[in-house]
Amino acid sequence: MAERDAPPDPRGELDPAIAGRLKRGADGLVCAVVTEHGTGTVLMVAWMDDAALHRTLTTREATYFSRSRHQQWVKGATSGHTQYVREVRLDCDGDTVLLVVEQTGPACHTGAHSCFDEDVLLPPPQDP
Amino acid sequence: MAERDAPPDPRGELDPAIAGRLKRGADGLVCAVVTEHGTGTVLMVAWMDDAALHRTLTTREATYFSRSRHQQWVKGATSGHTQYVREVRLDCDGDTVLLVVEQTGPACHTGAHSCFDEDVLLPPPQDP
Numbered sequence: 001m002a003e004r005d006a007p008p009d010p011r012g013e014l015d016p017a018i019a020g021r022l023k024r025g026a027d028g029l030v031c032a033v034v035t036e037h038g039t040g041t042v043l044m045v046a047w048m049d050d051a052a053l054h055r056t057l058t059t060r061e062a063t064y065f066s067r068s069r070h071q072q073w074v075k076g077a078t079s080g081h082t083q084y085v086r087e088v089r090l091d092c093d094g095d096t097v098l099l100v101v102e103q104t105g106p107a108c109h110t111g112a113h114s115c116f117d118e119d120v121l122l123p124p125p126q127d128p
Numbered sequence: 129m130a131e132r133d134a135p136p137d138p139r140g141e142l143d144p145a146i147a148g149r150l151k152r153g154a155d156g157l158v159c160a161v162v163t164e165h166g167t168g169t170v171l172m173v174a175w176m177d178d179a180a181l182h183r184t185l186t187t188r189e190a191t192y193f194s195r196s197r198h199q200q201w202v203k204g205a206t207s208g209h210t211q212y213v214r215e216v217r218l219d220c221d222g223d224t225v226l227l228v229v230e231q232t233g234p235a236c237h238t239g240a241h242s243c244f245d246e247d248v249l250l251p252p253p254q255d256p
Contacts, residue, residue, distance in 0.1 A: 018249060026154075033161050033170055040168030042161055045224040057250050088250035091243040092236055096173040098244045100252075108220055115219040116226045121146060122185050122216035124228075 007058070014054040022050070023094040029065055031096040036103055036114075037086050043107035044115040046075075048097065053088075060085040062101055081105035135186070142182040150178070151222040157193055159224040164231055164242075165214050171235035172243040174203075176225065181216075188213040190229055209233035 013019075022030055029047040036043050046064040048056070052072050055063040062075040062083035076082030083101035090097055108115040141147075150158055157175040164171050174192040176184070180200050183191040190203040190211035204210030211229035218225055236243040 021247070031159060031173060033173060035168075035170060040163075042163060042170065042226055045159060045161060045219065053249075060250075060253070085250065086252050087248070089244040090247040090249050091173065092238050092240070092246065093243070096243075097249065098170055110220050112220070115221070115224075116217040118220065119149070119218040120215070121181075121218050121225065122188075122213065124214050125188070 008054075010055045010058045011051075012054065012058075014050040015057075018053070018057075018090075019050055021090060021094045022053075024049075025095070027067065029067070030094075032064060032099055033096060034062065034083065034099045034101055034107070036107075037100050041114055042116060043083075043101070043103060043113070053097065056085055056099070057088060062099060076104065079105070079109070081107065083107070136182075138183045138186040139179075140182065140186075142178040142185075146181070146185075146218075147178055149218060149222045150181075152177075153223070155195065157195070158222075160192060160227060161224060162190065162211065162227045162229055162235070164235075165228050169242055170244060171211075171229070171231055171241070181225065184213055184227070185216060190227060204232065207233070207237070209235065211235070 024030055028049055032046045032048050034043045047067055049065040052063045052065045062085050064073055066073050082104045085099055085101050087100040088097055106113050156177055160174045160176050162171045175195055177193040180191045180193045190213050192201055194201050210232045213227055213229050215228040216225055234241050
Protein backbone atom coordinates (compact mmCIF):
# COMPACT_ATOMS: atom_id res chain seq x y z
CA MET A 1 0.00 0.00 0.00
CA ALA A 2 2.83 2.37 0.90
CA GLU A 3 4.24 1.86 -2.56
CA ARG A 4 0.96 2.75 -4.27
CA ASP A 5 0.59 5.90 -2.21
CA ALA A 6 4.16 7.15 -2.70
CA PRO A 7 4.30 10.35 -4.78
CA PRO A 8 5.97 9.95 -8.19
CA ASP A 9 9.72 10.51 -8.23
CA PRO A 10 10.53 13.73 -10.16
CA ARG A 11 13.71 12.07 -11.38
CA GLY A 12 11.85 8.97 -12.50
CA GLU A 13 10.47 8.11 -15.92
CA LEU A 14 7.64 9.83 -17.71
CA ASP A 15 4.37 7.88 -17.50
CA PRO A 16 4.50 5.50 -20.51
CA ALA A 17 0.85 6.32 -21.28
CA ILE A 18 1.91 9.93 -21.84
CA ALA A 19 5.26 9.14 -23.45
CA GLY A 20 3.43 7.03 -26.02
CA ARG A 21 1.28 9.99 -27.08
CA LEU A 22 4.21 12.37 -27.69
CA LYS A 23 5.41 13.10 -31.19
CA ARG A 24 8.92 14.42 -30.59
CA GLY A 25 10.97 16.33 -33.13
CA ALA A 26 14.22 14.99 -34.57
CA ASP A 27 15.91 16.46 -31.47
CA GLY A 28 13.65 14.44 -29.13
CA LEU A 29 11.83 17.53 -27.91
CA VAL A 30 8.28 18.83 -27.83
CA CYS A 31 7.35 22.49 -27.92
CA ALA A 32 5.98 24.09 -24.74
CA VAL A 33 3.75 27.17 -24.95
CA VAL A 34 3.48 28.94 -21.62
CA THR A 35 0.46 31.08 -20.73
CA GLU A 36 -0.32 33.07 -17.63
CA HIS A 37 -3.09 31.96 -15.30
CA GLY A 38 -5.82 34.57 -15.04
CA THR A 39 -4.78 36.75 -17.99
CA GLY A 40 -4.15 34.15 -20.71
CA THR A 41 -1.08 36.12 -21.85
CA VAL A 42 1.39 34.01 -23.81
CA LEU A 43 4.56 34.44 -21.77
CA MET A 44 7.14 32.38 -23.66
CA VAL A 45 7.83 29.29 -25.72
CA ALA A 46 10.40 26.69 -24.68
CA TRP A 47 11.20 23.02 -25.23
CA MET A 48 10.92 19.84 -23.21
CA ASP A 49 12.39 16.38 -23.35
CA ASP A 50 10.62 13.52 -21.57
CA ALA A 51 12.53 14.13 -18.33
CA ALA A 52 11.66 17.85 -18.26
CA LEU A 53 7.99 17.08 -18.87
CA HIS A 54 8.04 14.42 -16.16
CA ARG A 55 9.62 16.82 -13.67
CA THR A 56 7.07 19.51 -14.58
CA LEU A 57 4.14 17.13 -14.08
CA THR A 58 5.39 15.74 -10.79
CA THR A 59 6.63 18.95 -9.13
CA ARG A 60 4.48 21.69 -10.78
CA GLU A 61 7.76 23.61 -11.27
CA ALA A 62 8.10 24.50 -14.97
CA THR A 63 11.14 22.62 -16.25
CA TYR A 64 12.49 22.81 -19.77
CA PHE A 65 15.33 21.54 -21.94
CA SER A 66 17.75 24.09 -23.36
CA ARG A 67 18.44 23.49 -27.04
CA SER A 68 21.55 25.66 -26.89
CA ARG A 69 23.03 24.34 -23.63
CA HIS A 70 21.74 20.78 -24.12
CA GLN A 71 20.58 20.47 -20.56
CA GLN A 72 17.53 20.61 -18.37
CA TRP A 73 16.70 23.91 -16.68
CA VAL A 74 14.21 24.72 -14.00
CA LYS A 75 12.63 28.07 -14.81
CA GLY A 76 13.67 30.63 -12.21
CA ALA A 77 16.37 28.46 -10.62
CA THR A 78 18.88 31.28 -11.21
CA SER A 79 16.66 34.35 -11.64
CA GLY A 80 14.02 33.51 -9.05
CA HIS A 81 11.38 34.07 -11.75
CA THR A 82 9.74 30.72 -11.22
CA GLN A 83 6.58 29.34 -12.78
CA TYR A 84 4.07 27.37 -10.71
CA VAL A 85 2.31 25.08 -13.15
CA ARG A 86 -1.45 24.93 -12.76
CA GLU A 87 -2.31 22.94 -15.88
CA VAL A 88 -0.64 21.04 -18.71
CA ARG A 89 -2.42 20.04 -21.91
CA LEU A 90 -1.21 18.15 -24.98
CA ASP A 91 -2.31 19.13 -28.46
CA CYS A 92 -4.04 16.93 -31.03
CA ASP A 93 -0.73 16.14 -32.78
CA GLY A 94 1.15 15.27 -29.58
CA ASP A 95 4.00 17.61 -30.46
CA THR A 96 3.17 20.63 -28.27
CA VAL A 97 2.21 21.07 -24.63
CA LEU A 98 0.36 24.07 -23.26
CA LEU A 99 1.22 25.20 -19.73
CA VAL A 100 -0.90 27.50 -17.60
CA VAL A 101 1.36 29.01 -14.94
CA GLU A 102 1.49 31.47 -12.10
CA GLN A 103 4.51 33.57 -13.03
CA THR A 104 6.74 35.13 -10.39
CA GLY A 105 8.42 38.28 -11.75
CA PRO A 106 9.01 38.77 -15.48
CA ALA A 107 8.91 35.67 -17.69
CA CYS A 108 11.42 37.02 -20.21
CA HIS A 109 15.17 37.15 -19.59
CA THR A 110 15.10 40.73 -20.95
CA GLY A 111 12.97 41.74 -17.94
CA ALA A 112 9.81 42.05 -20.01
CA HIS A 113 6.66 40.44 -18.66
CA SER A 114 6.29 38.33 -21.82
CA CYS A 115 8.86 37.35 -24.46
CA PHE A 116 6.43 38.71 -27.07
CA ASP A 117 6.09 42.22 -25.62
CA GLU A 118 8.68 44.09 -27.63
CA ASP A 119 8.76 43.23 -31.35
CA VAL A 120 5.56 43.85 -33.33
CA LEU A 121 5.84 42.59 -36.92
CA LEU A 122 2.25 43.43 -37.86
CA PRO A 123 0.13 45.86 -35.84
CA PRO A 124 -3.64 45.43 -35.44
CA PRO A 125 -5.69 46.76 -38.37
CA GLN A 126 -7.27 50.14 -37.83
CA ASP A 127 -10.93 49.37 -37.41
CA PRO A 128 -13.24 51.76 -39.24
CA MET B 129 5.29 57.42 -56.53
CA ALA B 130 3.07 54.61 -57.82
CA GLU B 131 5.81 52.18 -56.99
CA ARG B 132 6.14 53.40 -53.40
CA ASP B 133 2.39 53.15 -52.87
CA ALA B 134 1.99 49.67 -54.37
CA PRO B 135 1.02 47.07 -51.76
CA PRO B 136 3.66 44.40 -51.12
CA ASP B 137 3.46 41.31 -53.31
CA PRO B 138 2.36 38.30 -51.18
CA ARG B 139 4.56 36.11 -53.35
CA GLY B 140 7.54 38.40 -52.94
CA GLU B 141 10.37 38.24 -50.44
CA LEU B 142 10.11 38.72 -46.69
CA ASP B 143 11.30 42.17 -45.58
CA PRO B 144 15.06 41.75 -45.02
CA ALA B 145 14.78 43.76 -41.78
CA ILE B 146 12.47 41.02 -40.45
CA ALA B 147 14.31 38.10 -42.09
CA GLY B 148 17.50 39.25 -40.36
CA ARG B 149 15.86 39.00 -36.93
CA LEU B 150 14.62 35.40 -37.37
CA LYS B 151 16.45 32.51 -35.78
CA ARG B 152 15.21 29.56 -37.81
CA GLY B 153 15.56 25.93 -36.77
CA ALA B 154 17.67 23.44 -38.70
CA ASP B 155 14.62 22.95 -40.94
CA GLY B 156 14.49 26.67 -41.77
CA LEU B 157 11.27 27.20 -39.84
CA VAL B 158 10.07 29.30 -36.93
CA CYS B 159 7.33 28.26 -34.54
CA ALA B 160 3.96 30.05 -34.75
CA VAL B 161 1.67 30.21 -31.71
CA VAL B 162 -1.86 31.16 -32.66
CA THR B 163 -4.20 32.85 -30.19
CA GLU B 164 -7.78 33.97 -30.57
CA HIS B 165 -8.63 37.67 -30.60
CA GLY B 166 -10.90 38.62 -27.74
CA THR B 167 -10.54 35.45 -25.68
CA GLY B 168 -6.76 34.90 -25.72
CA THR B 169 -7.33 31.15 -26.13
CA VAL B 170 -4.32 29.36 -27.61
CA LEU B 171 -5.84 27.73 -30.68
CA MET B 172 -2.92 25.86 -32.25
CA VAL B 173 0.80 25.80 -32.95
CA ALA B 174 2.18 25.56 -36.48
CA TRP B 175 5.36 26.40 -38.41
CA MET B 176 6.39 29.03 -40.92
CA ASP B 177 9.15 29.46 -43.43
CA ASP B 178 10.03 32.94 -44.65
CA ALA B 179 7.54 32.74 -47.52
CA ALA B 180 4.65 31.73 -45.23
CA LEU B 181 5.45 34.56 -42.82
CA HIS B 182 5.67 37.03 -45.69
CA ARG B 183 2.31 35.89 -47.08
CA THR B 184 0.77 36.14 -43.59
CA LEU B 185 2.09 39.67 -43.07
CA THR B 186 1.02 40.93 -46.49
CA THR B 187 -2.43 39.30 -46.77
CA ARG B 188 -3.50 38.87 -43.08
CA GLU B 189 -4.45 35.29 -44.05
CA ALA B 190 -2.68 32.88 -41.68
CA THR B 191 -0.28 30.86 -43.82
CA TYR B 192 1.98 28.09 -42.55
CA PHE B 193 4.50 25.53 -43.75
CA SER B 194 3.65 21.86 -43.31
CA ARG B 195 6.55 19.88 -41.89
CA SER B 196 4.96 16.59 -43.00
CA ARG B 197 3.88 17.64 -46.50
CA HIS B 198 6.81 20.02 -47.03
CA GLN B 199 4.64 22.71 -48.52
CA GLN B 200 2.96 25.98 -47.73
CA TRP B 201 -0.66 25.87 -46.62
CA VAL B 202 -3.17 28.63 -46.18
CA LYS B 203 -5.24 27.89 -43.08
CA GLY B 204 -8.83 27.15 -44.09
CA ALA B 205 -8.10 26.87 -47.83
CA THR B 206 -9.70 23.40 -47.81
CA SER B 207 -11.84 23.46 -44.64
CA GLY B 208 -13.06 27.04 -44.82
CA HIS B 209 -11.83 27.49 -41.24
CA THR B 210 -9.73 30.53 -42.04
CA GLN B 211 -7.82 32.81 -39.71
CA TYR B 212 -7.84 36.57 -40.19
CA VAL B 213 -4.60 37.81 -38.68
CA ARG B 214 -4.93 40.90 -36.50
CA GLU B 215 -1.42 40.99 -35.04
CA VAL B 216 1.96 39.28 -35.37
CA ARG B 217 4.73 39.57 -32.78
CA LEU B 218 8.22 38.08 -32.68
CA ASP B 219 9.72 36.81 -29.44
CA CYS B 220 12.99 37.90 -27.83
CA ASP B 221 14.89 34.95 -29.36
CA GLY B 222 13.52 35.47 -32.88
CA ASP B 223 12.48 31.83 -33.14
CA THR B 224 8.75 32.09 -32.46
CA VAL B 225 5.97 34.32 -33.76
CA LEU B 226 2.72 34.97 -31.94
CA LEU B 227 -0.40 35.48 -34.03
CA VAL B 228 -3.64 37.00 -32.81
CA VAL B 229 -6.41 35.86 -35.15
CA GLU B 230 -10.12 35.96 -35.74
CA GLN B 231 -10.93 32.27 -36.20
CA THR B 232 -13.73 31.13 -38.48
CA GLY B 233 -15.12 27.76 -37.31
CA PRO B 234 -13.01 25.33 -35.27
CA ALA B 235 -9.23 25.80 -35.37
CA CYS B 236 -8.47 22.10 -34.92
CA HIS B 237 -8.78 19.52 -37.69
CA THR B 238 -10.58 17.28 -35.15
CA GLY B 239 -13.43 19.80 -35.04
CA ALA B 240 -12.45 21.08 -31.59
CA HIS B 241 -12.30 24.82 -31.06
CA SER B 242 -8.65 24.60 -29.98
CA CYS B 243 -6.05 21.88 -30.58
CA PHE B 244 -5.48 21.85 -26.80
CA ASP B 245 -9.08 21.14 -25.77
CA GLU B 246 -9.03 17.40 -25.41
CA ASP B 247 -5.93 15.99 -23.69
CA VAL B 248 -5.25 17.17 -20.12
CA LEU B 249 -1.91 15.86 -18.80
CA LEU B 250 -2.11 17.73 -15.49
CA PRO B 251 -5.38 19.14 -14.13
CA PRO B 252 -5.50 22.33 -12.07
CA PRO B 253 -4.70 21.89 -8.39
CA GLN B 254 -7.63 21.77 -6.06
CA ASP B 255 -7.50 25.07 -4.24
CA PRO B 256 -8.17 24.82 -0.51
